Amino acid sequence: MAVTINASTTTGLVQSADTSGIIELQNNGTTKLTVNSSGATIPTAIVTTLSDGTNSTSATNPIKGSAKAWVSYNCSTQVVNSSYNVSSVTYNATGDITITFTNAFADTNYCVTGGCSGDYSATRAGISTLNRIASTGAVSAPTTTTIRINAVNDAGTAFNAAYLNIQVTR
Numbered sequence: 001m002a003v004t005i006n007a008s009t010t011t012g013l014v015q016s017a018d019t020s021g022i023i024e025l026q027n028n029g030t031t032k033l034t035v036n037s038s039g040a041t042i043p044t045a046i047v048t049t050l051s052d053g054t055n056s057t058s059a060t061n062p063i064k065g066s067a068k069a070w071v072s073y074n075c076s077t078q079v080v081n082s083s084y085n086v087s088s089v090t091y092n093a094t095g096d097i098t099i100t101f102t103n104a105f106a107d108t109n110y111c112v113t114g115g116c117s118g119d120y121s122a123t124r125a126g127i128s129t130l131n132r133i134a135s136t137g138a139v140s141a142p143t144t145t146t147i148r149i150n151a152v153n154d155a156g157t158a159f160n161a162a163y164l165n166i167q168v169t170r
Helices: 060-065
Strands: 003-008 012-016 023-027 030-036 039-041 049-051 056-058 067-074 079-084 086-093 096-101 111-117 122-124 127-129 133-138 146-152 163-169
Touching (some): 067 096, 096 163, 111 146
Parallel strands (some): 003 023
Antiparallel strands (some): 003 012, 030 039, 049 056, 067 079, 067 163, 086 096, 111 133, 111 163, 122 127
16 A cells, blocks of 8 residues: 545545555556656656647647658668668668568558768760659558658669668558
């Protein structure tokens, strides 16, 4: 037992105590906060609105709109520059990579966006292209654990982007 303060809808405010040094705040018998010598524990925090004192937003906005995984990858050197929730990147062929997520998604209904650029140089219809922003597109259907990406230049040809940046949101 502990020092327990329970706000009950049937009996009102009820307090009980022992010598354990633990304090519990309860609502209808369910512990909402525990304080002991290690610190405070909140079993489940339910936040509906986030505010900085001036602006506020629904808590679902940052949760549903934040990147769930992202990677910055150099196809030429096959090096991951930086990443979040990405356990590995597999180089399949020129401009063709597979991204493996550290934590699997619940389903494949996620959004993949990205961009890439690099030292691609060619002549197309008499126009020299260099360091162009290229597009990305899914090579195969996404899975809950991987997505395969193909970096292509403005001529539609796969190339090894020096900066391939992919973001996954859900």
